[in-house]
Amino acid sequence: MKYLKKAARTAETDQADVHAAVTQMLAAIETGGEEAARRYARELDRWDGDIVVSHEARKAAAALVPEQLKADIRFAHDNVRRFAEAQRATATDIAVEILPGLTLGQKQIPVSAAGCYVPGGRYSHVASAIMTITTAKVAGVSHIAACSPPRPGVGIPPAILYTMDLCGADVILNMGGVQGVAAIANGLFGVKKADILVGPGNQYVAEAKRILFGQVGIDMVAGPTDSMVIADVTADAEFVASDLVGQAEHGWNSPVWLVTSDENLAKRVMARVPDLIEGLPAPNRDSARAAWADFAEVILCDDAEEMAAVADDYAPEHLHVQASDLDWWLQRLRAYGSLFLGEETTVAFGDKTSGPNHVLPTSRAARYTGGLSVHKFLKTVTWQRATRAAARPLAEATARISRLEGMEGHARTADIRLARFFPDEVFELKPATDES
Ligand SMILES: NC(=O)c1ccc[n+]([C@@H]2O[C@H](COP(=O)([O-])OP(=O)(O)OC[C@H]3O[C@@H](n4cnc5c(N)ncnc54)[C@H](O)[C@@H]3O)[C@@H](O)[C@H]2O)c1
Ligand SMILES: [Zn+2]
Numbered sequence: 065m066k067y068l069k070k071a072a073r074t075a076e077t078d079q080a081d082v083h084a085a086v087t088q089m090l091a092a093i094e095t096g097g098e099e100a101a102r103r104y105a106r107e108l109d110r111w112d113g114d115i116v117v118s119h120e121a122r123k124a125a126a127a128l129v130p131e132q133l134k135a136d137i138r139f140a141h142d143n144v145r146r147f148a149e150a151q152r153a154t155a156t157d158i159a160v161e162i163l164p165g166l167t168l169g170q171k172q173i174p175v176s177a178a179g180c181y182v183p184g185g186r187y188s189h190v191a192s193a194i195m196t197i198t199t200a201k202v203a204g205v206s207h208i209a210a211c212s213p214p215r216p217g218v219g220i221p222p223a224i225l226y227t228m229d230l231c232g233a234d235v236i237l238n239m240g241g242v243q244g245v246a247a248i249a250n251g252l253f254g255v256k257k258a259d260i261l262v263g264p265g266n267q268y269v270a271e272a273k274r275i276l277f278g279q280v281g282i283d284m285v286a287g288p289t290d291s292m293v294i295a296d297v298t299a300d301a302e303f304v305a306s307d308l309v310g311q312a313e314h315g316w317n318s319p320v321w322l323v324t325s326d327e328n329l330a331k332r333v334m335a336r337v338p339d340l341i342e343g344l345p346a347p348n349r350d351s352a353r354a355a356w357a358d359f360a361e362v363i364l365c366d367d368a369e370e371m372a373a374v375a376d377d378y379a380p381e382h383l384h385v386q387a388s389d390l391d392w393w394l395q396r397l398r399a400y401g402s403l404f405l406g407e408e409t410t411v412a413f414g415d416k417t418s419g420p421n422h423v424l425p426t427s428r429a430a431r432y433t434g435g436l437s438v439h440k441f442l443k444t445v446t447w448q449r450a451t452r453a454a455a456r457p458l459a460e461a462t463a464r465i466s467r468l469e470g471m472e473g474h475a476r477t478a479d480i481r482l483a484r485f486f487p488d489e490v491f492e493l494k495p496a497t498d499e500s
């Protein structure tokens with residue numbers, strides 16, 4: 065393997081500054097409540113209007129969204145909902161009799177209250193509203209709060225508001241950033257205190273979620289979005305170049321990587337990318353230009369197996385294979401947030417409309433987790449019950465193990481059951497001395 069282009073930098077941020085600022089804001093909102101949250105909305109987003117979006121405002125927003133766009137949003141919502149429903153069906157309750165009379169079970173219980181952050185600073189993330197709220201709804205969450213940064217004088221843009229309402233948000237807050245997240249975590253403005261906070265956001269939002277984790281659940285700690293294309297000799301250079309540029313527009317520090325076994329293709333793509341970037345409107349062009357200059361990589365490999373190994377090591381958030389034998393890739397690849405097979409689909413389809421979630425692990429987190437799904441809103445809990453006959457061997461072993469551990473109180477909860485259930489019998493309930 066050989067780098068035809070190597071990243072000049074790795075994703076770094078002014079993490080210490082962000083941590084200090086967010087810690088201070090969270091503390092101020094915890095003590096100052098709604099007033100403190102409103103103050104940040106004024107200072108950071110120049111918003112002094114209603115925080116809770118009224119029923120009338122929801123209806124008024126819907127009237128402002130063009131019919132074709134509404135149809136497109138409903139199409140995306142249907143795909144995301146139906147995929148989430150299919151996933152929900154795989155999370156099942158079980159009950160198994162693993163010994164005669166000993167029944168063990170698992171249940172899937174949705175969290176009661178979820179908060180969905182919909183980013184809105186730079187782009188209008190309609191799709192993020194679909195991905196988070198719909199998934200919580202399908203999981204069976206009974207109270208869903210959503211928040212997004214208000215535009216000065218407007219509030220949450222109509223298309224995002226329409227989408228939040230369509231997907232089933234119970235409460236919507238005109239509030240973004242740390243103050244939005246904190247309002248939902250602390251149960252301000254009539255929101256039911258969240259059990260889990262989900263959704264992408266900028267570094268302030270991500271840091272707020274990271275700090276609040278423990279007090280509430282979170283979906284994942286998210287960094288800048290990243291994407292990899294794997295391309296062999298069968299790939300179309302124009303598709304590949306356009307896919308790399310498309311994902312580089314996310315931000316100045318969003319890495320895109322091309323892994324290929326065809327040097328000729330690599331050269332054509334590298335020659336084409338700068339033109340495509342220059343053709344984008346500003347400021348998207350500036351983001352893509354910076355991301356390509358500093359973070360992008362082009363890696364030349366000998367064969368498919370070596371390309372797969374590079375992908376497993378990078379564990380990209382989005383992984384797009386434009387190569388022959390797609391079934392081989394599907395079974396071989398081990399680390400990605402979401403996989404795109406073939407040139408007929410593309411990462412933007414997954415970002416916006418096709419159905420699998422776009423809230424995904426970044427910065428190599430795909431080594432240990434997948435993205436947002438109904439499973440993140442479900443608690444897999446367990447239960448057990450036993451007959452008296454089944455309790456007998458459990459109590460005997462429990463008593464002896466507890467005593468070995470020095471936990472006499474535990475042992476006696478077993479002793480008392482043996483004494484009651486089997487009064488005529490004598491049990492040896494001390495561990496043999498040579499074991500202790
Ligand atoms: N991985 C994914 O699935 C995915 C999907 C969509 C978006 N995203 C990410 O979401 C992010 C969106 O970022 P954004 O900034 O456009 O919108 P955002 O909604 O995340 O952030 C805007 C908020 O940031 C706060 N803020 C701005 N400057 C601040 C400061 N100096 N101190 C404290 N708070 C401040 C403001 O209150 C504002 O409401 C991007 O990083 C994008 O990559 C990720
Ligand atoms: Zn994208």
